[in-house]
Amino acid sequence: MATLIEDVLAEAERSGLGGLRSIHVEKQLEVQLDLGNLTALDTNPLNLGPFRQDPEEFLRSLARDNTQLLVNAVWQLPSERLHESIVAKLPQPCTPIPREKALPKPRPPTRWEEFAKLKGIQKKKKSNLAWDKEKKEWRRRWGYKRANDETKQWVIEVPEMADPNEDQFTKRVTAKKERVAKNELNRLRNIARAQKSKVPGMGLAPTDQPSKTELSKAIHVAKTSTASVGKFQDKLPKEKEQRSAGKKRKFQPLIGDFSAERLKQLELLKIMSSKKPKLDLTKAVNRQLREDEQEQATKRKKMLPKGRKGGKNNRNRGNGQDRKSAMKQRGKRK
Known part of the structure; x- marks a missing residue:
C-alpha cells in the first residue's frame, strides 16, 4: 500500500501536479456553509499582494480552499451506501433562492379520478404484454399487432x-x-x-338560436381539438380567422440553455454596475429638434402685430378686402 501511494505521488510530480495541499484549511473568519444548497460564503478580506501579482492563480487557490472546506463538511454528514457508492444526506437549505417563475399549480382531478376516489377504486398497473390465444405467443396489449385483435376476425x-x-x-x-x-x-x-x-x-352552444359569434x-x-391544433384542417368557404386567437406566450426553459442565461445575467450586472445612464442619441436629437421648433413658433407669434393674431389666414383675408376696395374705386373712376 505504501509503495502504491509513493507511485501515485511520483506520477503527480512528473505530470506537474506535485506539492499536493493538505485537506486542513485555516481561515481568519469562519466560512459560512449552506450544505442544503452546497454553497460556501467567504467573508475574509482579500490579500491584495498575491492578487495583484497573479489574479488567476490567487482566485484558483481561494476557490480550492473553500471547496475543500465544503467537502470536509459534507463528509461529516450521515451517509449510506447505495449501489456501490456513498451518498450523504443533506440537511434543509438555509439560504432561500428566488424562483424566476411561479410554482406550477397542481392539475385538477378528472371526473373518473374523483369517482374512483369516492368509490375507493385503486389503479392497477397492467403489463404491456398479453397472451394471444390464436398465435400462441406474447404480444402487445394495445396498438399495432396487438394480442386478441377483434378487428382481424374474418367471421362474427x-x-x-x-x-x-x-x-x-x-x-x-x-x-x-x-x-x-x-x-x-x-x-x-x-x-x-x-x-x-x-x-x-357538442360543438355548438346550448341555445335555441346560436349567434354568429357563438357558431364561429x-x-x-x-x-x-385535433392533435395538430387545427394546423392541417381545411377552411370553410368565406371563413374568417378567429380574432381572439393570438400568439401564445413563450417562456424560457428552466434548465438547459446555460450560455444564454449566463449572458443575460452578465448584461444585467453590467447595467447595474455602470454609473452613467445609457444614452439614446436618436431620442435625444429628436427631443432637441422638437424644443427648437417650439421656440421658433413662440418667436413668430410674438413678432406678429396685435391685430393679426390669426397669422396666415388673417393676412389672406386682409389682402382680399384691399382688393375689393381697389375694384370699387376703379368702377367709380370709369
Whole structure:
C-alpha cells in the first residue's frame, strides 16, 4: 500500500501536479456553509499582494480552499451506501433562492379520478404484454399487432336478439367511432374544467338560436381539438380567422440553455454596475429638434402685430378686402 501511494505521488510530480495541499484549511473568519444548497460564503478580506501579482492563480487557490472546506463538511454528514457508492444526506437549505417563475399549480382531478376516489377504486398497473390465444405467443396489449385483435376476425357470430340481416362488421366500426368521440368529448370537458371556461359540449352552444359569434367559436374549438391544433384542417368557404386567437406566450426553459442565461445575467450586472445612464442619441436629437421648433413658433407669434393674431389666414383675408376696395374705386373712376 505504501509503495502504491509513493507511485501515485511520483506520477503527480512528473505530470506537474506535485506539492499536493493538505485537506486542513485555516481561515481568519469562519466560512459560512449552506450544505442544503452546497454553497460556501467567504467573508475574509482579500490579500491584495498575491492578487495583484497573479489574479488567476490567487482566485484558483481561494476557490480550492473553500471547496475543500465544503467537502470536509459534507463528509461529516450521515451517509449510506447505495449501489456501490456513498451518498450523504443533506440537511434543509438555509439560504432561500428566488424562483424566476411561479410554482406550477397542481392539475385538477378528472371526473373518473374523483369517482374512483369516492368509490375507493385503486389503479392497477397492467403489463404491456398479453397472451394471444390464436398465435400462441406474447404480444402487445394495445396498438399495432396487438394480442386478441377483434378487428382481424374474418367471421362474427350474430347475437340471438339481433337482426340477422344487420352487418356486424359495420356495427363494430360504428361502435368504435362512438367510443372514440365520447373519449374526446370527455377530454375537452376536463380541459374546460381545468381552465374554468365554458366550452360547447357538442360543438355548438346550448341555445335555441346560436349567434354568429357563438357558431364561429364552436367551429374554432372543433378545429383546434385535433392533435395538430387545427394546423392541417381545411377552411370553410368565406371563413374568417378567429380574432381572439393570438400568439401564445413563450417562456424560457428552466434548465438547459446555460450560455444564454449566463449572458443575460452578465448584461444585467453590467447595467447595474455602470454609473452613467445609457444614452439614446436618436431620442435625444429628436427631443432637441422638437424644443427648437417650439421656440421658433413662440418667436413668430410674438413678432406678429396685435391685430393679426390669426397669422396666415388673417393676412389672406386682409389682402382680399384691399382688393375689393381697389375694384370699387376703379368702377367709380370709369
